[in-house]
Amino acid sequence: MSFGSGKLDVSFAQEILEDEKHKDVVSGLLDGSVNWYAEAAKPLKDELRVALRQASEERCVYCRRIPVVDPRTNASEHVEHFLDKSKEKYKRFIVSPFNLSISCNSCNIQKKTKDMLLADIDENSIPPTQCGQYHWLHPCYDDYFENIQIDKGWVYSIKHQAPAAAAAKNLIDECRLIVISEIEERKNAEVDSVFDEVLECMLNWKDDPNSTAEKVSSIMGRAREEVWKNI
Numbered sequence: 743m744s745f746g747s748g749k750l751d752v753s754f755a756q757e758i759l760e761d762e763k764h765k766d767v768v769s770g771l772l773d774g775s776v777n778w779y780a781e782a783a784k785p786l787k788d789e790l791r792v793a794l795r796q797a798s799e800e801r802c803v804y805c806r807r808i809p810v811v812d813p814r815t816n817a818s819e820h821v822e823h824f825l826d827k828s829k830e831k832y833k834r835f836i837v838s839p840f841n842l843s844i845s846c847n848s849c850n851i852q853k854k855t856k857d858m859l860l861a862d863i864d865e866n867s868i869p870p871t872q873c874g875q876y877h878w879l880h881p882c883y884d885d886y887f888e889n890i891q892i893d894k895g896w897v898y899s900i901k902h903q904a905p906a907a908a909a910a911k912n913l914i915d916e917c918r919l920i921v922i923s924e925i926e927e928r929k930n931a932e933v934d935s936v937f938d939e940v941l942e943c944m945l946n947w948k949d950d951p952n953s954t955a956e957k958v959s960s961i962m963g964r965a966r967e968e969v970w971k972n973i
């Protein structure tokens with residue numbers, strides 16, 4: 743199973759941003775006359791969201807899980823600005839492809855308005871493109887899987903000799919990725935309890951095949967009806 747590519751390729755975004763139909767909104771976002779959350783920005787944001795989602799193989803760029811997308815609101819995922827768009831010094835990157843990705847709601851909340859750039863930049867410079875220049879792993883410039891390993895049960899660890907080890911540690915700690923394995927453990931406990939019940943029935947299979955089959959069928963039926971409520 744893939745957790746998406748190590749570095750996000752956002753080259754497609756330029757084409758969307760240069761599309762004639764988005765021209766006014768793009769310039770409005772850049773000069774501040776259009777707000778990112780305004781209705782006018784929605785068609786551009788929706789197009790970016792779909793393309794970014796595809797580029798990241800549907801996964802959040804920070805935790806690499808697949809957000810459960812509810813099309814009614816899209817509230818479980820966000821078009822993420824790595825350099826916080828609410829900070830004056832980063833407003834000019836509001837539609838810069840290198841600054842756009844998809845994050846899940848939980849990671850977005852943990853990130854809040856943290857400043858991700860380690861060094862200051864003046865108003866005419868572009869942010870660094872090399873690895874290890876940011877507070878968290880940069881979606882486009884730091885290779886996620888050269889830095890972080892994800893093991894079964896969503897256990898995150900920093901790779902040996904990770905080139906951006908400090909950023910990987912900050913991401914794991916500040917995004918509280920360790921909590922995810924605890925959530926997964928609770929889910930697995932529900933599934934395991936069903937397996938245990940089935941196994942116990944199976945021990946009597948030879949003595950009483952008909953009744954065992956009925957019992958297993960009843961356990962599985964109940965699990966189908968009930969387990970989803972608890973995970």
Ligand SMILES: [Zn+2]
Pocket residue numbers: 802803804805806807845846847848849850
């Ligand atoms: Zn996430």
